[in-house]
Amino acid sequence: MTAVLRTEGIKKAYGGVQALNGAGISVDEGTIAGLIGPNGSGKTTLFNVITGYDRADEGQVHFAGQVITNAAPDKVFAAGLGRTFQLTRIFPRLTVLENMLVAAQHKRDQRHTVRRRAMELLEFVGIDRHAGLLAGSLSYGQRKLLELAYVLVADPAVILLDEPAGGVNPTLINLIADRIRELNSQGKTFLIVEHNMEFVMGLCSTITVLESGAAVVSGPPEMIRSDKRVLDAYLGADLEEEEPDE
Amino acid sequence: MNRGSRPWLVRAVLLVLLVAVTVAFPKVFTNPAVTNYGVLALIFVTVASAWNIFSGNSGYISLGHAVFFGSGAYAMGIAARDWNVQGTTVFALLPLVAAVGAVIAVIFGLIALRVRRHTFIVITIAVFFIFQLAAFNLRSFTGGSAGLNSPFLNWPSSGYNTPFYYIALAFAGATIAIAVAVRRSRFGLQLRAIRDDEDRARGLGVRAMRVKLTAFVLSGAITAMIGSVWFYYINQVEPQTGFDPLFDLLVVLMAFLGGYGTIAGPVVGALIIEPGTLWLNTQPQFSGGYLSEILLGTVFLVIVLFVPRGIVSTGGEWITRLRTRGRPAVVPAAAGAVPGGSPGGPAAASTASTADATKYPPPASRASKGGAR
Numbered sequence: 241m242t243a244v245l246r247t248e249g250i251k252k253a254y255g256g257v258q259a260l261n262g263a264g265i266s267v268d269e270g271t272i273a274g275l276i277g278p279n280g281s282g283k284t285t286l287f288n289v290i291t292g293y294d295r296a297d298e299g300q301v302h303f304a305g306q307v308i309t310n311a312a313p314d315k316v317f318a319a320g321l322g323r324t325f326q327l328t329r330i331f332p333r334l335t336v337l338e339n340m341l342v343a344a345q346h347k348r349d350q351r352h353t354v355r356r357r358a359m360e361l362l363e364f365v366g367i368d369r370h371a372g373l374l375a376g377s378l379s380y381g382q383r384k385l386l387e388l389a390y391v392l393v394a395d396p397a398v399i400l401l402d403e404p405a406g407g408v409n410p411t412l413i414n415l416i417a418d419r420i421r422e423l424n425s426q427g428k429t430f431l432i433v434e435h436n437m438e439f440v441m442g443l444c445s446t447i448t449v450l451e452s453g454a455a456v457v458s459g460p461p462e463m464i465r466s467d468k469r470v471l472d473a474y475l476g477a478d479l480e481e482e483e484p485d486e
Numbered sequence: 487m488n489r490g491s492r493p494w495l496v497r498a499v500l501l502v503l504l505v506a507v508t509v510a511f512p513k514v515f516t517n518p519a520v521t522n523y524g525v526l527a528l529i530f531v532t533v534a535s536a537w538n539i540f541s542g543n544s545g546y547i548s549l550g551h552a553v554f555f556g557s558g559a560y561a562m563g564i565a566a567r568d569w570n571v572q573g574t575t576v577f578a579l580l581p582l583v584a585a586v587g588a589v590i591a592v593i594f595g596l597i598a599l600r601v602r603r604h605t606f607i608v609i610t611i612a613v614f615f616i617f618q619l620a621a622f623n624l625r626s627f628t629g630g631s632a633g634l635n636s637p638f639l640n641w642p643s644s645g646y647n648t649p650f651y652y653i654a655l656a657f658a659g660a661t662i663a664i665a666v667a668v669r670r671s672r673f674g675l676q677l678r679a680i681r682d683d684e685d686r687a688r689g690l691g692v693r694a695m696r697v698k699l700t701a702f703v704l705s706g707a708i709t710a711m712i713g714s715v716w717f718y719y720i721n722q723v724e725p726q727t728g729f730d731p732l733f734d735l736l737v738v739l740m741a742f743l744g745g746y747g748t749i750a751g752p753v754v755g756a757l758i759i760e761p762g763t764l765w766l767n768t769q770p771q772f773s774g775g776y777l778s779e780i781l782l783g784t785v786f787l788v789i790v791l792f793v794p795r796g797i798v799s800t801g802g803e804w805i806t807r808l809r810t811r812g813r814p815a816v817v818p819a820a821a822g823a824v825p826g827g828s829p830g831g832p833a834a835a836s837t838a839s840t841a842d843a844t845k846y847p848p849p850a851s852r853a854s855k856g857g858a859r
Contacts, residue, residue: 291689292689293685293689312688313685313688313689314688314689314690314691314692314693314694316689317688317689317690317691318691322689322690323689325686329683329685329686330683330686331678331679331682331683331686331687332682333678333681333682334675334678334679334682338675338678341672341675342675342676342679342687342690342692343690343691344672390690391690394690394691
């Protein structure tokens with residue numbers, strides 16, 4: 241397996257707070273990778289650095305044989321790396337279908353094909369009957385599904401999901417997990433940040449644990465579950481050593 | 487559903503009627519005092535629609551469009567003066583004026599479009615004052631505070647307004663057509679995505695700066711051209727009329743009164759406000775025109791407080807409410823309220839509300855529907 245997405249020694253500071261301190265992760269092609277860690281450990285910051293929303297102070301991001309460190313978000317997306325946000329971000333005053341078409345890069349004569357593809361993806365996540373509604377009128381869970389669907393429109397090779405199961409009901413969590421599995425079987429690579437351990441352990445083949453802006457351990461779920469450093473990171477074995485959260 | 491085809495027919499008939507009325511207007515009302523209203527109203531329909539192509543779609547409120555309007559007037563005046571262009575050939579300079587507007591928009595945009603919301607508005611105001619001060623002070627180039635006079639057009643004075651009326655009408659029609667085309671295009675969708683969440687749009691491959699700048703340039707070029715037409719119509723331009731701070735407020739007010747971000751909104755707003763101010767300013771009892779400014783301020787307040795989405799949008803909702811009176815309130819369910827729970831919710835209810843939504847479009851789809859009104 242080759243790593244399709246890899247970061248090396250990423251450092252990022254906000255003023256005096258060192259959010260990332262040499263974070264290195266590696267995601268193999270065709271896998272579902274997980275990224276976990278306590279609040280404030282730098283998971284979302286790492287996502288932001290990879291996708292161009294934040295600039296890294298140091299370090300490199302490699303994606304599919306290219307170096308994409310500090311590339312603009314639109315360039316990163318064009319390179320084939322899509323993402324969702326922790327606090328779901330859709331376009332509330334566009335219709336659901338229009339939301340889908342924002343990401344679609346197409347020529348005029350492909351309009352019809354793109355539309356059909358968008359409708360198929362809406363059907364895939366189960367919100368196709370809302371296609372004509374304003375996205376702002378969707379429920380939170382439906383917005384999550386829409387966000388996943390519109391990222392898929394441009395057919396990115398790797399998708400970063402920031403807390404796909406956060407704040408949604410168990411039925412929907414199962415639906416989302418199911419969809420991720422299905423997309424993965426079609427060849428999509430995922431990197432998922434998630435606090436729901438059951439979700440991560442059930443879905444991911446490799447999990448990286450981030451603490452204080454650095455990767456402490458990486459491996460299959462069984463290994464992570466029993467790793468002492470992980471338990472320390474989450475439960476705080478030694479209070480004196482523990483870094484203040486957030 | 488036999489009502490499916492009727493709205494198209496109704497719209498087509500309305501459109502033909504509208505064109506007929508606007509074309510026939512100067513034939514019916516030959517009094518120059520009346521056609522004057524028509525010319526200026528159409529000039530402002532063009533400006534407000536051009537403003538809306540950029541600001542209404544992108545959400546970046548420009549309070550500096552007078553920069554383009556004045557620059558267009560001055561560009562035409564300076565070119566005609568320095569190259570000794572006379573008579574109707576001056577209108578051959580329109581492409582040059584558009585180019586001047588476009589170049590200014592590129593430079594202006596590259597500076598101003600780096601920032602958002604309030605900061606953007608403040609920068610557009612600042613750029614506006616730079617241009618006004620330049621027009622006052624670059625005396626050898628702009629004629630200073632005396633301004634420029636347009637070369638003489640030897641059109642018969644009896645029907646002098648009529649050709650201007652049709653020129654302004656052509657500009658208004660073309661600008662509205664462009665606005666509709668933008669609205670329906672992928673470019674327009676990207677603009678509206680930027681309005682809703684610019685960073686998210688960038689993360690979906692939208693080249694935000696390029697898209698915003700294109701819209702700004704398009705809007706600026708149209709505004710510059712109609713500015714030069716206005717200059718010829720008025721026969722002169724001075725720094726305080728070409729670069730008029732009230733102009734910017736008027737244009738924004740027109741768009742907000744009619745319906746910010748819709749196609750029909752700025753048109754309706756301009757057709758109400760421009761003739762209204764003109765009429766007030768010509769009434770002797772309201773000497774000096776201050777009353778119209780006070781009234782404009784009041785109208786602005788009332789709109790922002792009570793009809794923030796404008797006549798076209800809110801009026802459309804009222805009509806819908808009247809038509810659905812006595813029936814279950816489907817409109818709020820489709821447009822406003824959050825449908826409860828999971829997507830696996832009651833399928834029947836959701837399907838019903840979708841069907842109703844196509845019949846009674848929710849607020850934002852009014853824009854596409856508004857085009858043909």
